Amino acid sequence: MNYDQTIDYLITRLPMFSRLGAAAYKADLNNIIRLCDFLGNPQRKFRSIHVAGTNGKGSVSHMLASILQAAGYKTALHTSPHLRDFRERIKVNGEMIPKEYVVSFTEKIKPVIDEIDPSFFEISVAMAFDYFADEQPDFAIIETGLGGRLDSTNILLPELSIITNIGWDHMNLLGDSLEKIAGEKAGIIKTNTPVVIGEVIPETKEVFIKTALEKAAQLTIASSNWQATDWKWKDHELQVEVAEQHRTDRQVYRLDLPGLYQTKNILTVLEACSILKTKGWNIPEEAIHTGFRQVKKTTGLHGRWEQIHQHPSVIMDVAHNEAGVKQLVAQLELTDHHALHIVLGMVKDKAIDKVLALLPHHAVYYFTQASIPRALEADELRSQAEAIGLKGKSYPDVNTALKQALAVAKQDDLILVCGSVFLVAEVNL
Structure with a gap:
């Protein structure tokens, strides 16, 4: 098969959530475990940052990828869904996975597809893990599909977990209350692994605190440590003045994603960078400024205002x-x-x-x-x-x-x- 035939096979052969909805959702990790076992467990062969949340997880993932690249790190990125080309889901340093890799991977995995009938998303996640294991990035930023606890990406053991926020979405699959939805998202919190929460509300804060305590995971809430004190639009950019708790100086960040809602996502990314720096990663302030200004150019993110x-x-x-x-x-x-x-x-x-x-x-x-x-x-x-x-x-x-x-x-x-x-x-x- 060529590339177009391969994509047609994946779309027509596999249940796809974006097309079918809940009928394509697999509410367990059995298939992804089987797929990764077949592939030699590639998810264990690279460092990862795991990102979940109701809104903003795509923007946060792309911003963080842009900053890490500006800091000189080889950075992989898995997001979903794609807008125009399937390969948008799987990138290394902003470059999409080669068409030849998509074709060869699909041929390789066909016996398991016939055996377990996985979803489209499960195959795309397995493909990303396999490709990243081959490419050996310094970081792979992995966005969940939906939820967290039973999401196919949740077999990772990341360096850092990030949950942007909790809102009403996918209630038929994740639960009929904000506490239940938060519980599903909190499923990505891992033992002894720091977790950044972008913003909380009373219904969700205790869920995250309880889960983090059970997992002995260091928890920080970005909106408690950082504040967007002012903003303006200028030259198709969003300029945001940010204050860090217990510091008198303020930084102004220029972002090429001009949506006003990015003022919240910026704080989440800044807290994530702060945690990574405490773990020994070199992320200069200059790289943070450059990364924010070049998100679209560096990562190819589209569709945000x-x-x-x-x-x-x-x-x-x-x-x-x-x-x-x-x-x-x-x-x-x-x-x-x-x-x-x-x-x-x-x-x-x-x-x-x-x-x-x-x-x-x-x-x-x-x-x-x-x-x-x-x-x-x-x-x-x-x-x-x-x-x-x-x-x-x-x-x-x-x-x-x-x-x-x-x-x-x-x-x-x-x-x-x-x-x-x-x-x-x-x-x-």
Whole structure:
């Protein structure tokens, strides 16, 4: 098989959560253990940093990778889902895994695929572990898929665990309370391994403290040690003034990810760097500044308040759950524009009603859907939105919807594409 045939085989042969939802979720670690046993347990052959959380884990993973690369460390990165190319999930120093490796790995693992019928995500994780074991990076930053305790990545024994935050998402799989969701995410905390928590709320703080005590894991809460004291947008950058607890001086960091919600993620990354420095890793302040300024250039991260067109402005953002959309709406309120146009598509297993309730009534809506089975049909999304006063028309795909928005919008208007990672992935502009 060539590369395209291999990807087609993986997508059609294996259950894929991004397409099917809960039906593709494997609620145990048996398959990944079997896969890694077959491969000679590659996950034991490189140092890792394990990142979980409801929102922000992708941004934190990419920021930290950028900083470690700026500090001179060979850095691997595993994230999901991808936007356009499967190989976005598996990178070393910002370079995607070679197509030839994807093909040869798939051929090698086929006997086990036939034996245990793993999920798409389980195979992608095993492939990442195998590739990183071959590449021998100084660090591999591994983002969980969802949850933590039963996530396929959770056979790692990392140098550091990071949990960004807890919010309402994947409740059908992770639990119907914030405490239960926090318990699943806390499953990545390992014995005698430091853990950084980005931010906590009363419902989750005690869950993390209890788990860390049981595992004798050093726990720090980034939002208690660092504070974003000021911020501004300038030249398509987010500039954030940060104060560290017990210090009078302040640092201003410039970030090429201009989403205001990154002010929280920056603090998590700074605390992670602080912990790594106490473990003997050399991460100069200059590397931290450089890493923040070059996240997109260094790692190829996209879809985080990303401007893809001017006059009118077109912004893409992968926010898709209640907490993410709440932050997105807060940013909209601070953004200069005349009329607001929102191209919106969601998947069926999200809390649709809670997300819609957050969205502004004054916007013009273009309801659409991604080309995956999980997508909520555009007409159904429009119907639910109209029931609470959001007005607009439905369109068969995101590019048709965006084309109409561009035809209608004036030069000083703002067009926002959001609601689903998979919707953003299909934008062609």
